[in-house]
Amino acid sequence: VLAEKEKEHLRDRNRSLWYFTISLTIALTASIVALYFSWIHRKLKVKNAHLSEEIAKTQWGFALSKELIADNSSAYEKLELLLTKNIKLIPDKVYYEFENSLKAQKEEYSQRLFSALTNIDNNFIEKLQHKFPDLNIDEVMLAYMLRHEWDINDIAQVFRITFEAFKKRKYRLKIKILGVDNNKINLEDYLSKM
Structure with missing residues (x-):
């Protein structure tokens, strides 16, 4: 009877040890899988941040291109050169009016670019x-x-x-x-x- 009880006790301990080993293996496997997915998640997060940055640059580049295409300041600058060359022939009032309109245009250009920038x-x-x-x-x-x-x-x-x-x-x-x-x-x- 005593030997039978000892056998039963050893079987219970064996079973407990077996459950503990299985639980430990499952926990280790789960930890490894969790670490792997955490590493992948971190990597994807960094990649996503880089992509977001690239998208922002591209959007800003499109906004800039649109402004550069729409902007006609090169024509104004050529006209300004002509006016400067012939400043003695042009009345001061006309020259200053032109200069002020050019400044206003440049400010408006900066303001439009700035609004595109703040959206990004x-x-x-x-x-x-x-x-x-x-x-x-x-x-x-x-x-x-x-x-x-x-x-x-x-x-x-x-x-x-x-x-x-x-x-x-x-x-x-x-x-x-x-x-x-x-x-x-x-x-x-x-x-x-x-």
Whole structure:
């Protein structure tokens, strides 16, 4: 009877050990599967962020292309050159009226581009304008382009400036945002971390 009881007790312990081993195996397998799917999820999240960034750049590029196509400032600039060449023949009033209309057109162009920009990366624009309220529209657009690693030639085309003029604008923007003493901080890195 005692031997029978011992046998029964050993069978119960064996069964418990067997259940524990199966449970442990299932738990380990589930953990490995969960870790794998977590890793895939993280990878997809990063990929999704990159795709969202690319989509935003593409949308902004389309908006920019549309504005550049619609904009007729090159004709105005040629006319301005002609007027400047013949400034002695043109009355001051006419010249200044033209100059003011050109300025107004450039402001409207910047405003339209800016509204396209705010539709794409509104959070960054709001943070930037809240933190630095004295930045004008062109400076905010330049900050956006630097944050999103735009090509220098594209930036120059948007603002219709030379490479030297771009460097000066970027330097002035850096001073406004980081101050004169922060030479070691990279403006693009700072903007991308905002």
